[in-house]
Amino acid sequence: MKKNFTLDAILFVSxxxxxxxxxxxxxxxxxxxxxxxxxxxxxxxxxxxxxxVGVILHLFWHVVRRGKFxxxxxxxxxxxxxxx
Numbered sequence: 859m860k861k862n863f864t865l866d867a868i869l870f871v872s873x874x875x876x877x878x879x880x881x882x883x884x885x886x887x888x889x890x891x892x893x894x895x896x897x898x899x900x901x902x903x904x905x906x907x908x909x910x911v912g913v914i915l916h917l918f919w920h921v922v923r924r925g926k927f928x929x930x931x932x933x934x935x936x937x938x939x940x941x942x
Contacts, residue, residue, distance in 0.1 A: 875905040
């Protein structure tokens with residue numbers, strides 16, 4: 859439970875940073891020149907990297923450790939294969 863909560867918190871914070879910095883950069887809401895935009899661009903890029911690694915770890919946690927996807931995927935693919 860603690861590992862899953864920590865991973866979810868990291869994913870939430872990195873997604874929030876990526877979202878906010880992306881909106882600020884898209885609408886040109888950052889005053890100043892390129893020097894002022896650089897920290898926002900770096901925060902956006904690296905929070906995206908953290909989020910990508912977090913998603914991979916999150917999926918790994920669910921698939922390997924808990925086996926939650928295996929039953930649901932078998933049901934879905936089983937239905938689709940029988941329909942053909």
